[in-house]
Structures are given as structure tokens and as C-alpha cells.
Amino acid sequence: MTKQKLTCPACSCFCDDIEVDIIDGRIKSIDNACLKGSSLIFRTGEKNERTSCMIQGLDAKPEQAINEAAKILLNSKNPILFGFDHSTTEAQLAGIELAQELGGKIDDFSSFSYGNIAGQLINKTIPTCSISEMDSVNLFVYWGANPLHSHPRHLSNFSYYASSGYSEISTFRTVDLCTIDIRKNETALMSNPFYRLRPKDDANFALSVCRGLSNNEENKKARDFYTLLNASSSTVIFLGTGLIASMGEEISPLLEMVDNLALDIKIVPMIDQPNMRGFNQTLHKITGSVNKVDFAGDTSENKAISFFQNIIEKKVDSILIFGADPFYRMPLQILKHLKQIPIITVDPFITDTTKASQVVICPSVSGVESEGKVIRMDGEEIHLPAPCPTDRLSDVQILKLILEKVKA
Ligand code: SF4
Incomplete structure (x- = not known):
């Protein structure tokens, strides 16, 4: 039996800490991969599925x-x-x-899906950063994304749980996890705060946040999110397919929000393929x-x-x-x-x-x-x-x- 390192190819996290036990050229056991990754890796040995x-x-x-x-x-x-x-x-x-x-x-x-956004990332018209540059981030926002389902180890390898600001004891915690979505999904259940939007209301929400506190008497969620962003010294918004489905590929209201607030906010796409x-x-x-x-x-x-x-x-x-x-x-x-x-x-x-x-x-x-x-x-x-x-x-x-x- 040999133990070997593997980089999981099942989602765009490409977790590189996977270990596999190989006997006679076949993978017998897998350490560290999530269920999604393990099932793809084990499938390679299933002749009926090849x-x-x-x-x-x-x-x-x-x-x-x-x-x-x-x-x-x-x-x-x-x-x-x-x-x-x-x-x-x-x-x-x-x-x-x-x-x-x-x-x-x-x-x-x-x-x-992400075509226009990919183009803007290449042309550097969207503020972004790599995962290795997220050390000082103290607010992670998943907008229209549910990583517990789509990228199961994202929180533990790259964002909230991987942050040096995370502590099991909430009073010692210096990093926040926020979800914005139309559903109370699995990630929303762990987040505080969670902002539930009506379908197709993401653009309005982003533009309301742009207006800040004074012009948002009726939009309490937008006022709260504006306050949360301003209290954070460094924020990453993970942009999911739910946001694209709602705003369209241009995501201009979100970019306008980020531009107007003039805070340290970076955007990283939660690419599904x-x-x-x-x-x-x-x-x-x-x-x-x-x-x-x-x-x-x-x-x-x-x-x-x-x-x-x-x-x-x-x-x-x-x-x-x-x-x-x-x-x-x-x-x-x-x-x-x-x-x-x-x-x-x-x-x-x-x-x-x-x-x-x-x-x-x-x-x-x-x-x-x-x-x-x-x-x-x-x-x-x-x-x-x-x-x-x-x-x-x-x-x-x-x-x-x-x-x-x-x-x-
Ligand atoms: S999150 Fe899971 S599926 Fe995605 S690369 Fe990591 S182990 Fe594989």
C-alpha cells in the first residue's frame, strides 16, 4: 500500500491536501476530501461508470x-x-x-454564467484578490452562493474557519460571516447576519446600500449591511450564481456599490465548473x-x-x-x-x-x-x-x- 498526495479536481477549490491509499493501482481510502470530492475520486475506479x-x-x-x-x-x-x-x-x-x-x-x-465577470477580472476592472491575500479579511460575505453545497471545504480551507480571526469562542472572534440570498440555505444558517432578499431584488439591495444610512429609512437590511461593511477593515464578497441569475452577468449595481463605498472590498467568483x-x-x-x-x-x-x-x-x-x-x-x-x-x-x-x-x-x-x-x-x-x-x-x-x- 502506498500513500500519495492528490489535488481534488471536483470543484474550483482544488484542495491540495488530499491523501489517498493506493493498493494495486486502485484508490482504497481517501483522507481530507469532502463527500463531493471523494465520490469523484472513487468513481475513477468504478468500471461501470467509466x-x-x-x-x-x-x-x-x-x-x-x-x-x-x-x-x-x-x-x-x-x-x-x-x-x-x-x-x-x-x-x-x-x-x-x-x-x-x-x-x-x-x-x-x-x-x-461568469463570462462577463471573467473578462472584467482579466481586465482588472473588478477589485479582487487571491486566497493567499485574505489573511487580514474580517468580513466574508457569500452573496447568492451556498458553499456548503457547491464547494464544501471553502469555508474551512479558504475563508471563515481558515481565518486567524476565527475562534470557537464567539467573544474572541474577530471575523464575521454574512450570507445574502433568497433562501435560508445551509450557509445562511451558520451566518450572522443573514439578509434574505426577495427574488430579483439583489440589484435594488446593492443600490440601496450605495445610498448609505440617510436615504434608507425604509430599507433596514440595506442600512444594516452598509453599517457592517463600514465596520470591517477588509471584506471579501464571494459572488455566487444566485447573484448572476438575479442581476445578470453585468453585475453593475454590485460594482457601483463597491465603487461608491470606497472601502477595502474585494470580489471573488464562486466558479462552479x-x-x-x-x-x-x-x-x-x-x-x-x-x-x-x-x-x-x-x-x-x-x-x-x-x-x-x-x-x-x-x-x-x-x-x-x-x-x-x-x-x-x-x-x-x-x-x-x-x-x-x-x-x-x-x-x-x-x-x-x-x-x-x-x-x-x-x-x-x-x-x-x-x-x-x-x-x-x-x-x-x-x-x-x-x-x-x-x-x-x-x-x-x-x-x-x-x-x-x-x-x-
Ligand atoms: S471542496 Fe471538496 S470537491 Fe471541492 S476541491 Fe475541496 S475536496 Fe474537492
Whole structure:
């Protein structure tokens, strides 16, 4: 039995203190990971849940599936590549090169969530900080986020419980935990204060906080939050998908609030897909856009439309899905548009999308079976080691082989 270190690839926290016991190449026990992380790591050893390479539902060798994928993409006039948020940064780069070579489109889930925010973080128009710069923070605010569910070790590894200001004895505590949400979720139950908002009221709330004490006679919550922010010498607001659903991707009322208050307030996105920031940053370096790029047109103008919009408008004739399961989330009206389009899926696990694909390619699991780099939610680059190497091809190897065939 060998004990090895592992960096959990299951969410954008990328906890690097995980230890696994390995017997005969299989993980037998896991220390430190949460349930979400453990279940992904243990799943790598579950043969019934892993994909095998297939063409039209029949078993194929990896080379055959890769050849077939290249053939479909080459025969297509309007291919789109989608996903990549669970891939290593190296694979994301290879995917972008492939889309470029094909003159096709590329997009990820950020075009429905954190895309604009990722762009503003890259352009440094949002005040932010890395987790290693949070030592002096004395107020953590989760706005539209429920980390106990989405990023289970976030509080204990990165924020409230990890703070030097935290004490079991509340009178000695010099750090506060606040939640703003439309529901009294698990994180709200531990927070003091918790501000419960009406659905879609986040923008009004932020603008009321901007107005301070004097003009908020009727909005007690906004007055309280304004007072709380002013009493804190350093605040981090963790921005969740609930806030984006309510305010939209622009989040301008929140930015206006932070700007007007002129306090030490930083914003960190609670990215849900593990390496979404990696995709946004890698694509931005090459094209100046964080998502929705069409290499058939002028990429500097960024007039491309999202993956789902491309499907609805019937603008694509082949799809390469990389480490994503859009069939799981897709409304039926969009699914019906997909029936005539050949789909190639690269995913280590069986999903609704792999079941609907003409070609399936089975990669290793990055961070368990193959190594690579990723970008954590706070923008820090993290290396994923590979404690259980396998002879399956890694995500980047698969893309490079498809790229070679397309170029040949
Ligand atoms: S919090 Fe996220 S990265 Fe950390 S162990 Fe849990 S799932 Fe893995």
C-alpha cells in the first residue's frame, strides 16, 4: 500500500491536501476530501461508470474513435467545440488550436454564467484578490452562493474557519460571516447576519446600500449591511450564481456599490465548473474573448453566439463536446435540434451526453490518472499530480491526436 498526495479536481477549490491509499493501482481510502470530492475520486475506479471508446454504439479502439472524430470534423462546414471547463489548461489550449485549425466555433458554460465577470477580472476592472491575500479579511460575505453545497471545504480551507480571526469562542472572534440570498440555505444558517432578499431584488439591495444610512429609512437590511461593511477593515464578497441569475452577468449595481463605498472590498467568483477560469484566461490570451469565439469570422469583433444559440439557430453541423454534459441540462426543445447533428464526446464518465453521441472517446481522469495545470477560482495556477497513472490517453493527448489528423 502506498500513500500519495492528490489535488481534488471536483470543484474550483482544488484542495491540495488530499491523501489517498493506493493498493494495486486502485484508490482504497481517501483522507481530507469532502463527500463531493471523494465520490469523484472513487468513481475513477468504478468500471461501470467509466466510458469506453465507441463508434455508433459499438466498441472501438482509441485510434479508431480518434480517426472517426477527425473525419466528422473535417467533413463538417460548421463545427463547434464545447465544454473544456473540467479539462486541464493544456487541453483547453489544444482545444482552441483545434477550433482554430477547423475554422470552427468554441464555447463553454461561462457564456451562461461568469463570462462577463471573467473578462472584467482579466481586465482588472473588478477589485479582487487571491486566497493567499485574505489573511487580514474580517468580513466574508457569500452573496447568492451556498458553499456548503457547491464547494464544501471553502469555508474551512479558504475563508471563515481558515481565518486567524476565527475562534470557537464567539467573544474572541474577530471575523464575521454574512450570507445574502433568497433562501435560508445551509450557509445562511451558520451566518450572522443573514439578509434574505426577495427574488430579483439583489440589484435594488446593492443600490440601496450605495445610498448609505440617510436615504434608507425604509430599507433596514440595506442600512444594516452598509453599517457592517463600514465596520470591517477588509471584506471579501464571494459572488455566487444566485447573484448572476438575479442581476445578470453585468453585475453593475454590485460594482457601483463597491465603487461608491470606497472601502477595502474585494470580489471573488464562486466558479462552479472547476477550470472555467482556465478556459476563459486561455481563450482570452489568444483571441481577446473569454468565450463564444467563431474562428470562421473576425475574432477581434467577438460577434459569435453561444453554444445553445448555435444549436437553436441550426448553425452547426458537427459538435465536439469535451468533458461536459449539456444533455443533462438541456431543455427538450433544444434536444430535438440535436438529433440530426453528429456528436463526438470526450468524457471519462458515462453521461446523458455520451449516451447520445455517435463517437465516444474515453480519456483518463485529470488530477487522478493524469497530471496537468488548472486555474483555481481566485486565479491562482494549480498543478494536478497523477497518483494513479493509467494507460488511457489524457485529455490533451486526445486533442493533439485529433489535431494531427485534421492537419494531415
Ligand atoms: S471542496 Fe471541492 S476541491 Fe475541496 S475536496 Fe471538496 S470537491 Fe474537492
